[in-house]
Amino acid sequence: MISLTGVSKTFQTKSGAIEAVRNLDLTIEEGQIYGIIGYSGAGKSTLIRLLNLLERPTAGEIAVDGHILSRLSAKQLRHARQKIGMVFQHFNLLWSRTVWENISLPLEVAGVPREQRQERVKELLRLVGLDGREDHYPSELSGGQKQRVGIARALANEPSVLLCDEATSALDPRTTDAILDLLLAINKKLKVTIVLITHEMHVIQKICDHVAVMDQGEVVEKGPVMDVFRRPQAQMTKLFVKELAKTDEEEESLWERLAEKGDGVIASLTFSANPLEETLVTDVIRRFPIEISILHGNISKLQQGSVGKLFVRFSGEEVEIEATLAYIRERGVEVEVINHA
Numbered sequence: 001m002i003s004l005t006g007v008s009k010t011f012q013t014k015s016g017a018i019e020a021v022r023n024l025d026l027t028i029e030e031g032q033i034y035g036i037i038g039y040s041g042a043g044k045s046t047l048i049r050l051l052n053l054l055e056r057p058t059a060g061e062i063a064v065d066g067h068i069l070s071r072l073s074a075k076q077l078r079h080a081r082q083k084i085g086m087v088f089q090h091f092n093l094l095w096s097r098t099v100w101e102n103i104s105l106p107l108e109v110a111g112v113p114r115e116q117r118q119e120r121v122k123e124l125l126r127l128v129g130l131d132g133r134e135d136h137y138p139s140e141l142s143g144g145q146k147q148r149v150g151i152a153r154a155l156a157n158e159p160s161v162l163l164c165d166e167a168t169s170a171l172d173p174r175t176t177d178a179i180l181d182l183l184l185a186i187n188k189k190l191k192v193t194i195v196l197i198t199h200e201m202h203v204i205q206k207i208c209d210h211v212a213v214m215d216q217g218e219v220v221e222k223g224p225v226m227d228v229f230r231r232p233q234a235q236m237t238k239l240f241v242k243e244l245a246k247t248d249e250e251e252e253s254l255w256e257r258l259a260e261k262g263d264g265v266i267a268s269l270t271f272s273a274n275p276l277e278e279t280l281v282t283d284v285i286r287r288f289p290i291e292i293s294i295l296h297g298n299i300s301k302l303q304q305g306s307v308g309k310l311f312v313r314f315s316g317e318e319v320e321i322e323a324t325l326a327y328i329r330e331r332g333v334e335v336e337v338i339n340h341a
């Protein structure tokens, strides 16, 4: 649905050139919910603006739904953009127009006849859960409702791609979850491909099936969310994963104190919640003459399953511990030795 090949974007400023996006290759398949995560300044906004050519790439090619955007004429580009909806962090609604008028606007621009417009707006209001609010002005709506209007407007022309630019960053956690659920439902129902940018791992965890991690204009890691969570490779990805699994301080200091006492090897085991891995601890105890103490554990629920993490202490002969760790790795569980006590 979307492919970027060798895409770069450099801004010329008074203080020199800024490479906001560097030599980026990315493929997003039809129907995916693809999250792009990075801290402020990583280049996410520039990337999402490149996807509808609000920014022109300095180098490389961007294809959306079979069209190489930079090769389109102005008229063709206008048409292609109607099939790429965009949702904004601060909603970008017209404050002097009602909910109905805001949603209807892109249909008017596209020249949809009045009767069809009426039908479509009604459908969209139902889809985003705003039935009965059509005559309200944006200032009379909550943040979540405003974003529902933003989403309905973005979907008006039945786009094949929906770009979400930090769509939940201005919302409280409960409203964030409601809007993420809505995006998930829209993806399932309309089969629209969703690309979202965010700085919150929670957003990736809750609805994305694929993720790309950006750092200083580059994608440092990408792939299915499950894989990236289980085996984060880049330092930046490890930071994001850690942030998500963060326990409250009291809990953390408890397991750290437990870890300080006693001997043996302390390791973290990262596994997916499947029946094969459920019996791991029992199997290990049966096979090897060692002791296992569980110091701490957490589980992250993802869109396509769950990833669990156990912090354990292995006590016993070093050679037996080595054999145990090898056995656990063979079972497909990620093992990271934290310290030899």
Ligand SMILES: Nc1ncnc2c1ncn2[C@@H]1O[C@H](COP(=O)(O)OP(=O)(O)OP(=O)(O)O)[C@@H](O)[C@H]1O
Pocket (backbone or CB within 6 Å): 011, 012, 013, 018, 019, 020, 038, 039, 040, 041, 042, 043, 044, 045, 046, 047
């Ligand atoms: N129009 C512009 N002119 C000059 N520099 C720009 C422009 N747009 C972005 N940049 C620079 O490009 C880099 C990447 O910015 P971008 O906004 O894409 O990052 P981001 O990851 O979206 O961060 P944020 O979440 O803070 O917006 C930054 O150093 C920024 O200052």
